[in-house]
Each structure stands twice: as C-alpha cells, then as structure tokens.
Amino acid sequence: MTSSALLRREAEPAAIAADTAEPTRAMPTPALPARSASAMAARWIKLNKERIRALLLGTISLLLFLVAWHFLTKYRVVFFVRFTNVPSPLAVHASFVKAIHDPHFLMHIALSCRRIFLGFSLAALIGVPLGLVMGRFKLVHETIFPVAEVLRPIPAIAWVPMAIMLWPTNEQSIVFITFLGSFFPILVNTLHGMSLVDPVLVRAAQCLGAQERAIFREVYFPASLPHIFTGLTVGMGVAWVSLIAAEMISGQYGIGYFTWEAYSLVQYADIALGMITIGVLGLASSLLVRAIGKLVMPWGRT
Amino acid sequence: MSNADARPAQGHIEVKDFALSYETIDGAVAAVTETNIHVKPGEFVSIVGPSGCGKSTLLNAVAGFLKPTAGVVTVDGEKVNGPSAERGMVFQQYSLFPWKTVRENVEFGLKMRGMDRSQRERAARTLLGLAGLEAFEKHYPDRLSGGMKQRVGIVRALATGPKVLLLDEPFGALDAQTRVIMQQILTNMWQRLKISVLFVTHDIDEAIFLSDRVYCMTARPGSIKAEIPIPLERPRQQSMMMSSEFLALRRGLMSLIREESLKAMGGEINDLAMQGLTIDLHGHSLADVL
Structure with missing residues (x-):
C-alpha cells in the first residue's frame, strides 16, 4: 500500500463502509428499457x-x-x-425409414446401449473410487500404478481373444471389453485431478476443524470433479470404439454387428445407416455425460 | 479505545525458543532460529520482515501445519500439535472452496463441528450481514472480487469462534484502495470480537496502522530483530498515517527492514563505492537514487 493511496481515501471516509466502493462482477448491470418487442x-x-x-x-x-x-x-x-458401390444419402434415408419400423434394428440399438451402460458404469464405479484412493494414499498408488501402466497401452480390441476365453458368455466378454476401454481414461484423469488439488484448500479445511474423512469428501472429491468428468467424457468415447470393435469381431446383435452384417449381406445402404447410428449414439452419450457434469458442478469452471 | 477491562483471558499465544529447519541433501537448512514471540489475549500483533525471512513459516507453525525443530508453540498453555478450529487462518490466496457458495463456505467450520443445517445457516447469514455480504450468500466465489473473497475468508475463519486469528499476508493480492477498506473492516471486526490476532505482512504501513505491537524479523534464517510497540490511540483514522508519530515509527521500521532486505539480497551494497560513481541520472547520482 502506498501512503498516497491512503491520502486519496482520506477525503471520503464514508466510503469505508463495508459494502460500498468495491465494484464486483456479480452486480447486475442496469437493463436498458426495452421499448418494443422488435x-x-x-x-x-x-x-x-x-x-x-x-x-x-x-x-x-x-x-x-x-x-x-x-x-x-x-x-x-x-x-x-x-464411390461406385457407396449408397447415396437418399438410399440411406430410405433404409432408415424402413429400419425404424423394424424391431430387429431397434433391438440392435438397445443391446448396444445396454452394453455401453453396463461397461461404462462399471468402469466409472471402479475407476473413480480407485483413482481417488490412489491419489490420496501413496502406498496404494505405488502398488497399483505399475500394473495399470503396463495394461493401459493395450487397446481394448487386442483383449477380444482373451476376453472370449475369460468370460463364459459372449455378452459378458463384450461388456468386459467396453469396460476396459473406458476404465483407463477414467482412472488416469481422476488421478490427475487428485494430483492438482490445491494444498491450501486442504489446509483451510483443517483450520476449520475438518478431519481426514471430511477433507476427502469436502475437498479432494469436489476439487477433482472437473477432471473426473473429463475422464468420463473421454472414457465414453473409447467405450463406443471398443464396443463396436468387439461387436464386429465376436458379436451377435448390436449396432456394430448390424453394420458388419450389412456388408456381408451386400446391403450397402445399411452400412452407412449403421455408421451414422453409431455416430449419433456416441455423440448423444457424450452430451449426456457433459450435461450430468454441469448438473453436478454448478460452480462452473469446466 | 480502552477495552483493557473487557479483554478476555483467552487466546494467549506463546512461541518459545522456536527454531525450524528443513532437511536437504546437504544437511539441515535453518528457516527460523531462536525466536520468542507472544500475543496477549485480545492483542493485535504483526510480524514484518524481508521476503523469505520465515515469517510465514512461523505463522504456519502457530497454525499447526509445521512442527518446530526446537522450542514450543502454545495457545493458552496448551501445546500446538496440529491444525485445529481453535486457530482460524486467513490465507493470501483467499482459499475459498470454489464448489461451495459464499454461505456454504462460511458454514463449513460449523458443519465440521456437527451443527445442524438450519442453525448454521442462521449463523452464517448473521456473520455475512456483519460483513455486508448478505446479498452474495448464494454466489460462488468465482464471481466475487478479490476484496469480497477475502472478506468471506475472514468471516469463514471467525465463524467457528476461534481463540486466535492468524492472517498470512491476507491483503497482499489486493489493490491499494481495496486494501485500505479491508484493513478498516478487519480492525472493526477485531475490536468487536476482542480476539487475538497474529498478522504477517511485508507492508510496514499496514503493520503500524493495524497493530498494538510489531515484530520485525531478520533476513533468513529469520529471528526477531526488534519488537516495536505502537502507541497510537484507537480507534485509528486514516489521517493518523500522516502524523509525525506514525511517520517516526514508519521511518524506524523502514530502516530496520531495509538493512535486512539488503542482507537478503546477498551482501550489502557498498555505499562508499556508490558515491564514487558519476553516472548522471537526470541530475541525480546513482547513489541518491538507490
């Protein structure tokens, strides 16, 4: 502070009152009077x-x-x-109109969504808590991280043969592959979020009487949420990539299977329809994750 | 203002034979050595010193974040073993929880204590009203100005009714005008609550204007160089900052700090050698400018 600044203030002692003088971004700007609808x-x-x-x-x-x-x-x-055999947009539209009245097509979609839901939910339910615990306790981190680092670079598609051996049913192995695809982005981003938690906030909580559990719940978890949601969004994208690959290779049913089958049956319009459906579903699920994120983090900054 | 009769017997900080050093590969590096300070119940005490002198280290030890290598920190005779709600702290970086609204931030300490929702809501509203912040209770900190954030920070630290309030350069990030207002607000709250305050700053004017006593620290490794009582009467007005009494205190503290700052910069500037220089700077010699 400079004494000249103090001098300037001296001239208007009334301005010392707590709630004046400070401009804030939060103040509503006075609205201009609107004259008409136009x-x-x-x-x-x-x-x-x-x-x-x-x-x-x-x-x-x-x-x-x-x-x-x-x-x-x-x-x-x-x-x-x-482009000789590529279906035209109008042909794809025609097959779309036919497909939405076909319960088989809707079942393919429903099954893929179910697999995504199961695989992604499992990944989130395991990945987020594991990341939080690993981020908080060094010993857990040092034990688990090396295994995760070795398994992480293996693409989910490379797990297909192993998954078929591991799981008794086809359905389970496809869900497992979807799970694997989204698990690592979720885990890694949660860990990253934990590593960025401002230590001053932890100190502030301690000074206010917070114990270990409360600090975890009230500081570490909310502070990591933006990164957790980044992980969930990325994880959702990878989940679809993994699911489609798994469905094409080992599947019965599912939108990936539908697309591959269309090729085998020389129904070219259905190939494009399958692809577009995958794109729309992937986009919709990413938007859903983002919307949930906004709902959970009303303080913004994402 | 003579509030000696009304002063509570709570909040007596005692730092005895205090030293703190960090372990490095080359051995221990002393941050603070041989330090003795105290804050009487209801007293406002500041610590000033050149940057890096360990004044924040000392404050963090009183808060319980750092363990002294030697000596002991006590509050009302009880040894400090870790952070606790008995010692409220205000940080330079505001440190509000961005995911909590202004009111939820203020409620935090009360929530930790297990107070039920409606009770702590009422308490937080009252406190925010005192600080002129009731209109912003539902805002997230993100949307507040620096001065408002720090007001929330102070209110939050006071909400649990701590015995002492520790402030670590709380107004360092604010512009000059806001800072003056914040000093006034802090003084008002302190006088109303009669709480002991330990205030760390590098701003000499701020330290004199606010304090009953000022400790001046030496350059690293820090220790107490001087203890200066501030006999200015209360309530203090901005106009006092131009009084001869204030300016004399300021000059004294300034020269103490200047000595230490030069040491901290690695060796003293040789004034004699400077006078030999004949570099002309718009009619001033370099020695004058320095």
Missing part, C-alpha cells in the same frame, strides 16, 4: 450473435456435406477412392 428481438440477436453464427455455419456445413455425398454417389465418381 427492439428486444434486435437486442437478443446482438447478444447471441456468436451463437447464431455458429449454428448457421454448422447447418450450412452439414448440408454441404450431404450435397457433396449426393453428387459423389450419383455420378459414381472414381478418383483414387471409388
């Missing part, structure tokens, strides 16, 4: 310019993709890659 609409557009632009560009880009796809397949372009 003025309000204009303001809304001005405020949301960025979002509107992004939405517009996104739509245009998707449309352009469809148009390009349409013409490439319509004229059966052969230019390094061959």
Whole structure:
C-alpha cells in the first residue's frame, strides 16, 4: 500500500463502509428499457450473435456435406477412392425409414446401449473410487500404478481373444471389453485431478476443524470433479470404439454387428445407416455425460 | 479505545525458543532460529520482515501445519500439535472452496463441528450481514472480487469462534484502495470480537496502522530483530498515517527492514563505492537514487 493511496481515501471516509466502493462482477448491470418487442428481438440477436453464427455455419456445413455425398454417389465418381458401390444419402434415408419400423434394428440399438451402460458404469464405479484412493494414499498408488501402466497401452480390441476365453458368455466378454476401454481414461484423469488439488484448500479445511474423512469428501472429491468428468467424457468415447470393435469381431446383435452384417449381406445402404447410428449414439452419450457434469458442478469452471 | 477491562483471558499465544529447519541433501537448512514471540489475549500483533525471512513459516507453525525443530508453540498453555478450529487462518490466496457458495463456505467450520443445517445457516447469514455480504450468500466465489473473497475468508475463519486469528499476508493480492477498506473492516471486526490476532505482512504501513505491537524479523534464517510497540490511540483514522508519530515509527521500521532486505539480497551494497560513481541520472547520482 502506498501512503498516497491512503491520502486519496482520506477525503471520503464514508466510503469505508463495508459494502460500498468495491465494484464486483456479480452486480447486475442496469437493463436498458426495452421499448418494443422488435427492439428486444434486435437486442437478443446482438447478444447471441456468436451463437447464431455458429449454428448457421454448422447447418450450412452439414448440408454441404450431404450435397457433396449426393453428387459423389450419383455420378459414381472414381478418383483414387471409388464411390461406385457407396449408397447415396437418399438410399440411406430410405433404409432408415424402413429400419425404424423394424424391431430387429431397434433391438440392435438397445443391446448396444445396454452394453455401453453396463461397461461404462462399471468402469466409472471402479475407476473413480480407485483413482481417488490412489491419489490420496501413496502406498496404494505405488502398488497399483505399475500394473495399470503396463495394461493401459493395450487397446481394448487386442483383449477380444482373451476376453472370449475369460468370460463364459459372449455378452459378458463384450461388456468386459467396453469396460476396459473406458476404465483407463477414467482412472488416469481422476488421478490427475487428485494430483492438482490445491494444498491450501486442504489446509483451510483443517483450520476449520475438518478431519481426514471430511477433507476427502469436502475437498479432494469436489476439487477433482472437473477432471473426473473429463475422464468420463473421454472414457465414453473409447467405450463406443471398443464396443463396436468387439461387436464386429465376436458379436451377435448390436449396432456394430448390424453394420458388419450389412456388408456381408451386400446391403450397402445399411452400412452407412449403421455408421451414422453409431455416430449419433456416441455423440448423444457424450452430451449426456457433459450435461450430468454441469448438473453436478454448478460452480462452473469446466 | 480502552477495552483493557473487557479483554478476555483467552487466546494467549506463546512461541518459545522456536527454531525450524528443513532437511536437504546437504544437511539441515535453518528457516527460523531462536525466536520468542507472544500475543496477549485480545492483542493485535504483526510480524514484518524481508521476503523469505520465515515469517510465514512461523505463522504456519502457530497454525499447526509445521512442527518446530526446537522450542514450543502454545495457545493458552496448551501445546500446538496440529491444525485445529481453535486457530482460524486467513490465507493470501483467499482459499475459498470454489464448489461451495459464499454461505456454504462460511458454514463449513460449523458443519465440521456437527451443527445442524438450519442453525448454521442462521449463523452464517448473521456473520455475512456483519460483513455486508448478505446479498452474495448464494454466489460462488468465482464471481466475487478479490476484496469480497477475502472478506468471506475472514468471516469463514471467525465463524467457528476461534481463540486466535492468524492472517498470512491476507491483503497482499489486493489493490491499494481495496486494501485500505479491508484493513478498516478487519480492525472493526477485531475490536468487536476482542480476539487475538497474529498478522504477517511485508507492508510496514499496514503493520503500524493495524497493530498494538510489531515484530520485525531478520533476513533468513529469520529471528526477531526488534519488537516495536505502537502507541497510537484507537480507534485509528486514516489521517493518523500522516502524523509525525506514525511517520517516526514508519521511518524506524523502514530502516530496520531495509538493512535486512539488503542482507537478503546477498551482501550489502557498498555505499562508499556508490558515491564514487558519476553516472548522471537526470541530475541525480546513482547513489541518491538507490
């Protein structure tokens, strides 16, 4: 502090009162009086310019993709890659309309979702607590981490033969592979989150009378949550990759199996339909994880 | 302000023959040596010193985060063995829990003590009202200014009714104007609660303005170089900072710290050698400028 600053303050002792003088970001800015609905609409557009632009560009880009796809397949372009047998967007649309009335197709989707749900939930239920405990207790970390490091680089697909040997049913081995795919990203990110917990916050909690268990629950866990959710989002993506591979190799049913089967049965439109379905399901589940994250962490900063 | 008669008998800090050193590969490195300080119940005491002198180390030992290598820290005769809610602490980095709202932050200590929800909600609201923060009880710390965050930090530390309040450069990260306001708020709270305060700062004006007594530490390894009573009457006004009494105290402390800061910078600057220099800096010699 400089004494000149103090001098300046001296002139207005009333400003010392606790709740004046400090500008804050939290204060609501006074709203301009809105004259009419059209003025309000204009303001809304001005405020949301960025979002509107992004939405517009996104739509245009998707449309352009469809148009390009349409013409490439319509004229059966052969230019390094061959579009000779590639189904057109309209053909895919037709098979989609047929498929949504077909209980088999819906069952494929339901089964894949079930496998994802089981494998991913198991990974989260084991990975998050394990990561928290490993992050808190050095001894556990030193014991388990080497094994995890050796197993981690093995892609889930490489586990397929082993999984078939390990588990009595096909279904179990597919869930196991989905589990493996999402387990490591979840574990590693949880560990990372734990390693970044601000020690000053732990001290602050101790000064307020918090004991070990309370510190774990009130400080370590919430402080790691943003990274835990990063792990869950990444884990969800890898879960789909692993699931589709497992379904294609060892599966009966499931959307990955559907896609592979379409190829075997020379139903080219169904290949694209399967692929798009996988994309949409993967996107939806990632969005779901993110939405849950926002719900669990209302303080933002993610 | 004479509140001697109203002073409670609680919150007597005693640091005796204190030393603290860190183990390194080259052996022990002393951070603080041969230190004796005390804070009487209800007293406001500051520790100033050059950066790296171990003043924060000393405060952390009183808080219970660090164990002394030699000597003992006691509060009301009881040896300090670890952190506890008896000694509230305010950190420079605010250290509010970002995942808790302002009110939940203030409630934290009471929750740890097992107070039920409605009771601690009421207590937190009252305290936030005293600090002029009731309108922000539902905000997350992320959305508060630095001064408001630190007000919450102080209120949170006081909520459990600690015997002593420890502050580690609490206003170091604030701008000058906010800092003056915060000093006033802290003084008001201290006078109302009559709690013992141990305050670490590198700001001499702040130390004099706030304290009953100031300890000045030597450069690393830190020890007490001087103990300066501040006889300025209370309640203190900003205008006092221009009084001759204040300025005399300031000059005294300033020269003590300057000596130590130069030592900390690795050897004293040789003033005589400086005077031999004839570098012209807009009409001043380098020696004058330094």
